[in-house]
Amino acid sequence: GAVVSQHPSWVICKSGTSVKIECRSLDFQATTMFWYRQFPKQSLMLMATSNEGSKATYEQGVEKDKFLINHASLTLSTLTVTSAHPEDSSFYICSARDLTVSTGELFFGEGSRLTVL
Amino acid sequence: KNQVEQSPQSLIILEGKNCTLQCNYTVSPFSNLRWYKQDTGRGPVSLTIMTFSENTKSNGRYTATLDADTKQSSLHITASQLSDSASYICVVSAQAGTALIFGKGTTLSVSS
Numbered sequence: 001g002a003v004v005s006q007h008p009s010w011v012i013c014k015s016g017t018s019v020k021i022e023c024r025s026l027d028f029q030a031t032t033m034f035w036y037r038q039f040p041k042q043s044l045m046l047m048a049t050s051n052e053g054s055k056a057t058y059e060q061g062v063e064k065d066k067f068l069i070n071h072a073s074l075t076l077s078t079l080t081v082t083s084a085h086p087e088d089s090s091f092y093i094c095s096a097r098d099l100t101v102s103t104g105e106l107f108f109g110e111g112s113r114l115t116v117l
Numbered sequence: 118k119n120q121v122e123q124s125p126q127s128l129i130i131l132e133g134k135n136c137t138l139q140c141n142y143t144v145s146p147f148s149n150l151r152w153y154k155q156d157t158g159r160g161p162v163s164l165t166i167m168t169f170s171e172n173t174k175s176n177g178r179y180t181a182t183l184d185a186d187t188k189q190s191s192l193h194i195t196a197s198q199l200s201d202s203a204s205y206i207c208v209v210s211a212q213a214g215t216a217l218i219f220g221k222g223t224t225l226s227v228s229s
Contacts, residue, residue, distance in 0.1 A: 006160070034217075043221040044161070044206065093160050104210065106151065106217065108160035 003027060004096050006109035013084055014117055020080045021112045023094030029074035030096035035067075038091040038111075050077040084116045119144040121209050123220035130227055134197055138223045140190040140207035148210040152181050152192050155204045155222070164192070164205075197227045 003026040013019050023033055033050040048069055049057040056069035066088075068080040077096075081088050093111040097104045121142045130136050142150070149168045153161035165174045165181040167190070173182045178195045194201055207220040 004160075041224070043204075044155075044219055046219065091158070095160075105163070105166065106208070108153070108162070110160045111158070113158070 004094065004107045004109040006094055006112050008112060009110060010113045010115075012115045012117065015085050016083055018080055018082045019084055019114060020078055021092055021094075021114075023077045023079070023096070023109055025075045025096045025098075025107075028096075028098040028100060030077075031074060031099070033071060033077040033094055033096045035069060035077075035079050036093045036095070038093060040091075044093065047079075052077075081114065084114070086116045089114055089116045119209075119211055119216070119218045121207055121218045121220035123205075123207050123223050125223060126221070127224040128226070130197055130225070132197060132199055132227050132229045136194050136197060136225065138192045138194075138205050138207075138225070140192070140209075140220055142188050142190070142207075142209045142218070142220075144188075144209040144211045144218050146211060147185060147188075148212065150181075150183055150190050151208045151210070152179070152190075153206040153208060155206060157203070161206055194225075197225075199227050199229060201225060202227045 005024045007022045031052045035047045036044040038044050047062045050069045050071040052071045058064045071077040091111050091113050095108045097106050124139045151166045152164040155161040164176050164179050167183045169185050180193045183190045204222040204224050206222045209218045
């Protein structure tokens with residue numbers, strides 16, 4: 001089945017640095033990918049919709065200059081957390097839709113845990 | 118307003134027992150409904166996808182039902198195992214599959 005890969009799975013960084021997380025669709029092309037944030041024991045929160053070749057669509061309350069999204073190809077989207085602070089520490093998950101399947105099957109990555117010191 | 122409500126918020130059951138999780142939605146026009154299982158610290162994994170015409174779908178010990186008239190779905194877990202401890206998320210797709218509405222999930226804990 002289709003697989004979505006995220007990298008890195010765990011990253012620790014110092015406050016003020018920027019961190020890039022990659023999301024790849026391994027055996028299908030994804031014109032649209034989604035980025036989520038999840039705090040401990042809470043539900044997934046959609047941050048933004050990443051559109052190949054165009055600007056991402058951000059959910060209300062998500063700072064687009066803080067969370068830079070680039071969807072340069074049909075198989076890769078990146079999320080860059082700029083000038084990270086401890087409150088940005090969270091579990092970040094991406095998903096991608098395989099539109100070759102009639103139901104538009106949605107596959108999730110394994111997630112990337114960010115810890116900002 | 119498109120919404121997906123899940124209940125209960127959390128549930129604790131003994132190993133071997135059955136349980137049923139609920140998902141009510143007000144999404145329109147409806148395209149399909151998905152149930153996902155998310156283990157702690159992992160990404161969600163698909164359990165079932167149901168379209169408007171499907172009333173029930175099984176995946177091993179997991180059986181999902183859909184009543185499109187009442188806009189309700191349930192996920193029934195039979196003979197629960199410790200590995201079933203996870204969050205279960207209901208996701209409803211609207212507008213021919215272009216918009217996804219997430220429920221907040223039900224956290225299931227199976228104890229021995």
